[in-house]
Amino acid sequence: xxxxxxxxxxxNFTLNGEYLLExxxxxxxxxxxxxxxxxxxxNFLVSSDFIFQMNSDFRGRIxxxxxxxxxxxxxxxxxxxxxQEDFQKSMILAVEHDIAFKRLRYIRGLSASMDFKxxxxxxxxxxxxxxxxxxxxxxxxxxxxxxxxGVNLQYSSRMLGFEASYVRLNRQNMPEPFAFQExxxxxxxxxxxxxxxxxNLARKWGxxxxxxxxxKGIGLxxxxxxIVSGVxxxxxxxxxxxxxxxxYNMPPVITEKELLPGAGNSDKxxxxxxxxxxxxxxIEGSVGTVVDVDERNVIFPDxxxxxxxxxxxxxxxxxxxxxxxxKVAREYFLRVEPEYEKLFSYYLEAHGKSVLKMPIEYSLRFxxxxxxxxxxxxSGFGVxxxxxxxxxxxxxVERSSKKISRFxxxxxxxIFEIIYRTEFGSLSLVIGNQRGGLICxxxxxxxxxxxxxxxLGLDFGF
Amino acid sequence: MKLFLTLxxxxxxxxxxxxxxRGIIDMDTIWGKGPVYxxxxxTWCTNCVQELDEINKIKDSLGIFVITVNEDGLRKxxxxxxxxxxxxxxxxxxxxxxQKLMRKYGVTALPTSFLYSKDKKLLKRFTGFSSRDAxxxxxxxxxxxxx
Numbered sequence: 001x002x003x004x005x006x007x008x009x010x011x012n013f014t015l016n017g018e019y020l021l022e023x024x025x026x027x028x029x030x031x032x033x034x035x036x037x038x039x040x041x042x043n044f045l046v047s048s049d050f051i052f053q054m055n056s057d058f059r060g061r062i063x064x065x066x067x068x069x070x071x072x073x074x075x076x077x078x079x080x081x082x083x084q085e086d087f088q089k090s091m092i093l094a095v096e097h098d099i100a101f102k103r104l105r106y107i108r109g110l111s112a113s114m115d116f117k118x119x120x121x122x123x124x125x126x127x128x129x130x131x132x133x134x135x136x137x138x139x140x141x142x143x144x145x146x147x148x149x150g151v152n153l154q155y156s157s158r159m160l161g162f163e164a165s166y167v168r169l170n171r172q173n174m175p176e177p178f179a180f181q182e183x184x185x186x187x188x189x190x191x192x193x194x195x196x197x198x199x200n201l202a203r204k205w206g207x208x209x210x211x212x213x214x215x216k217g218i219g220l221x222x223x224x225x226x227i228v229s230g231v232x233x234x235x236x237x238x239x240x241x242x243x244x245x246x247x248y249n250m251p252p253v254i255t256e257k258e259l260l261p262g263a264g265n266s267d268k269x270x271x272x273x274x275x276x277x278x279x280x281x282x283i284e285g286s287v288g289t290v291v292d293v294d295e296r297n298v299i300f301p302d303x304x305x306x307x308x309x310x311x312x313x314x315x316x317x318x319x320x321x322x323x324x325x326x327k328v329a330r331e332y333f334l335r336v337e338p339e340y341e342k343l344f345s346y347y348l349e350a351h352g353k354s355v356l357k358m359p360i361e362y363s364l365r366f367x368x369x370x371x372x373x374x375x376x377x378x379s380g381f382g383v384x385x386x387x388x389x390x391x392x393x394x395x396x397v398e399r400s401s402k403k404i405s406r407f408x409x410x411x412x413x414x415i416f417e418i419i420y421r422t423e424f425g426s427l428s429l430v431i432g433n434q435r436g437g438l439i440c441x442x443x444x445x446x447x448x449x450x451x452x453x454x455x456l457g458l459d460f461g462f
Numbered sequence: 463m464k465l466f467l468t469l470x471x472x473x474x475x476x477x478x479x480x481x482x483x484r485g486i487i488d489m490d491t492i493w494g495k496g497p498v499y500x501x502x503x504x505t506w507c508t509n510c511v512q513e514l515d516e517i518n519k520i521k522d523s524l525g526i527f528v529i530t531v532n533e534d535g536l537r538k539x540x541x542x543x544x545x546x547x548x549x550x551x552x553x554x555x556x557x558x559x560x561q562k563l564m565r566k567y568g569v570t571a572l573p574t575s576f577l578y579s580k581d582k583k584l585l586k587r588f589t590g591f592s593s594r595d596a597x598x599x600x601x602x603x604x605x606x607x608x609x
Contacts, residue, residue, distance in 0.1 A: 012568045014565060014569070014570055086560050089537060096561065097565075098561070198539075223543075225544055225547055234540065236540050252536075253541075273544050274548075275547065276548055277549065277550055282515075323512050421590050
C-alpha cells in the first residue's frame, strides 16, 4: 500500500457563474455551477460538481453538491456516487452533460469498467438525477425513484468497431410481473480510411405504467462517408419508432440543427452532405429532411411534424490574417415544439475577422421568414474590436421587420458587451436586449437564452 | 500563477487516448518529441474552426504535435466526421464523451487550448481565439527553447 499517495496532489477547478438583472421586472437571477477535482496519485480521484442558484423571488433556490469518487487501477475503473454514462452514440443511454446548454445529467450509484486498449466492458446501477436550464434558472427535471442498470461492451480495432448495450429501467409505478422496461442494441462500424460506414440498431421493450399495454420500439441510425476526387460525401439516415426511453437516451441526429420532430418516438429522415477544400476556401453543403413517422405524409400536410434543412457554407482566408465565412441556408419547420409552428426561413450570414491596427471582428445577418401567413425579415450586424490583448468590446444590433409573438412583440435588439479574457477564463458584461441562440463574439462562442437587461458572467478554470 | 501552472501539468498524464478514426495515441511516446498543443473545439464554433485552420498552417514550422478534443457530442459523430474529411486537418481528434475532458481540463468556453513544452510544462492556456495567438505561440516556444 502506498502510504505516500497524499504527497502527489492534483487539483483543478471550474466555475461558470452568471448574474442577470431583468430590465422590466427588475428580477435578479444568479447561478453558478462548476466542478472541483482532487486526485491522490493516479489511483484515486475525488470530485464534485456544484450547482448554486439564488433568484430574487426566492423560487428555484438550489444548493447542491454532486460528488464522485473514482478509483483507477490498471484497466479497472470504479466510480461511486454521481457519474455519467453514454452507450452507443447516445441511442441506448445518454446520461451526460451538455455544458453549453447547461444541461446536467447524473446517475447516482456505482459504475465499474475494464478498459483495455481495444476492448472495454462497463456496467452500472443507479438512480438518475437531472438539471435543465430555462429562463436563466436551473430546474430539477427528474428527481424520481427510477432505477437504471446497464451493461456495455465495446470492441475497436483499426478498421472494425462493435458495440453492444443493454439498459433496464425499473419504475415504482410499473405493474408486476413486467416491472421494468429495457432497451438494447448493437452497432457495427467499418473504416478503412477512405470509406466509413456505421450502423446502429436499438430495440425497446416494456409495459406502459398507466395502460399496462405492451410497449415496443425500434431505432435505426446509419452513417456512411467516403471521399471521391477530394470531395467528402456523407449520407446518414434515421428510422426511430417509439425508441425514446423516458428521456434517458438521445438518438443520433442527422441535421445541423439537431432536431428530431418526433423526439425519437417517430422520426424518419435522410441527410446528404458534401465538403471540400479549394485553395484557401473550405466549402460545405448539406440537405436533410426528418419527418414524423406517424403523420406518414412526406409532402408536409398542415397536421404533420417535419424539419427540412439545406445549407451551403464556406470558410476562406485572405492573406495571413483575414478570415471570412459565409452561410446560405434554408430551413423549414412544421410544428416542432415548443418553438416552431410552420416556419420557412432563408438565411444569409457573413462573418469576418481582420487584423488592421487591432483585430476587428464583424458580422452581417439577414433572414427572410414566413411564419404561417406572416412574412418578416430579420437583419443585423455586429462589430467587435480588441484594442489591447484580452479585452474585447462588441456591439450588435438586430431588427425584425414585424413585431410578432415569437419575439414577445419586440422588433429591435441591441447589445453592448465587454469581455476580458485571461489565461484562466473570462469576465463579461453584457448590457441590452438580445435574441437567444448561438452567439460568437470576443473570440468565443456560446449558446445563450434571450434576455433584456444587464448580465455579468464569469468563466473560470484551472 | 506558478502554482496554477504546476497543478495543471499533472492533468496531462492521461496515458493513451482513443481517437475518432479508431486510432490509439500512446501519450508516453508523444511527450519528449516536441511541444504539444491540445485544443477543445466544436463544429458550430466559428472561432474554433478559424483557430484550427490557422494552427494547421503553422504546426509544422513550430514543430508542435496537435490533439483536438471535439465537444459536439456523440450524437453528431457522423457530422463531425464529414466535416473533418472535407477539412483535411492533419490532427488526431478525440470525441469528448459526456464532456469529461472538458471538465478535467477546466474548460468553460470554446475554443480553449493548451500549449505544453515537450517536458509537459504548460506554457500557455488560450481562452478564445485571437489573431494575435499564433504570434504569441511562436514567441513562447522560442523563449522557452532559449532558456
